[in-house]
Amino acid sequence: MTMTQKPRFPASLVLAGAGKMGGALLRAWLDRGFDPAGLYVLDPNASEDITELSTKSGFALNAPAQAPEVLVLAIKPQALDEARSLAALAGPQTLVISILAGKTIANLAARLPDAGAIIRAMPNLPASVGRGVTGLAASAGLTEAQRSAAEALIGATGAFEWVDNERLIDAITAISGSGPAYVFYLVECLAEAGAALGLPAEVAARLARATVAGAGELLFQSESSAALLRESVTSRGGTTAAALEVLMADDALAPLILRAVKKARDRAEALSG
Template identity: 60%
Template sequence: MTKPSSQLPSSLTLVGAGKMGGSMLEGWLALGLPSSGVTVIDPRPSEEVSRLCGERGIALNPAQPPVSEVLVLAIKPQMLDEAAGRLNGLLGPKTLIVSILAGKTIGDLKSRLPAATAIVRAMPNLPASIGRGATGAAASGEVTDAQRSTADALLRANGIVEWLPSEDLIDAVTAVSGSGPAYVFHLVECLAEAGTAAGLPPDLAQRLARATVIGAGELLFQSGLSPETLRQNVTSPGGTTAAALGVLMAEPHGLKALMRDTVAAAKRRAEELAG
């Protein structure tokens, strides 16, 4: 059994229990968050969430939700305006808001939720749904050290957490780790297609490309070595990998320049959506 974290709150309300919210809830319960203090609000909960709440004695859509120590916002960003009135009634003077609403700034939340004080804005990514996420987080000035520790414990249940010195960096985080899984998935697509062009049967190329990226990622995770060192370790001078990297690392149109443009485009769009 997982040892409960001393930083976990005694009471928490989760608003929005979709793919990400539901995964976060499972992570918190695995860490030892007392289910008796958890409330879930979701107008259309999945069968999995409904079953989990029933099995663990979690209050699901009560008529009068309590004011909790922590309020986690995991609804779709476009639902904030409609839900703001009800959400404001769930806030006490010491309630910590943890928001994963993409594009909604701390200022946006304060303007729509007048009762809000301490707010942590977080940007998790899709692998958080399997406990291997990368989350960037920024705290408003009202967040206490204890509240920050609580938010850190909750967010860390689904992967690593990087605390940002300024909320201004959230858009860059979105462009790197938030959108980043899609870049990796597309890499697998492209590698498989290149394998097919080189003569492999499509299904075999797909399996090899998928397994290669999964294995390389796991090696990066387990080894502790830098990506540069791992790349050098697998590259023999004058060998096949060196020949391939000669293409990927060519300037000015190699992978480095392509990724720089890719992240810049995502960051610009994040800024537009936030504005």
């Protein structure tokens, strides 16, 4: 897993779609020093925040006169067929980076036939706070310069992982794309369990939230594996060991998680079909 330390941003970029994820990418790029003179945002329904950010930062809310070095697609997947004007922005030297769920590289190439190269990306919600992780798969012909530009742009929001087989993007969707929801649900379950044991509901909710957030930060900062960290807080015969005996039973959490992520993966494959 890689974090870009010294991004080398492209000279020109068009962002199509500035909603929740597109807006998160935009703010991350600006925070990391992207020159707004080379930045163009296309969104007919741009929020007031994006409009104000344009006025403050100086990026344009219109298309450039010529195809950019990079075109980032952050529109709704169903809007791709309607956005025919985007084809003119994907020239032979343009790298297209798509975060559109369910749209394969082949789907994108059919709609943007002149694009120089295409990357399919699967970010996740923590990208909005600089702690995201994004899976990346590229079309044939991706140059080293394009790869570097993509890593700079995606690395501005957190970590990233390349996969050689585009089909693995569906597995990434199931693990990290949807994964934050699993963690949020864990917090809900912990809070409900605390309340069931007699804690005031608001206290149980705060404890559960802080516990998961703290454990996540420890994982982020530590070089130890999750297994070693688990072992470090588990005393033989202690309370944690008693709980893990339930969670680690043959028919408990591990097979449940596997069933859940397989179902998410299968749904991602169906959407990409």
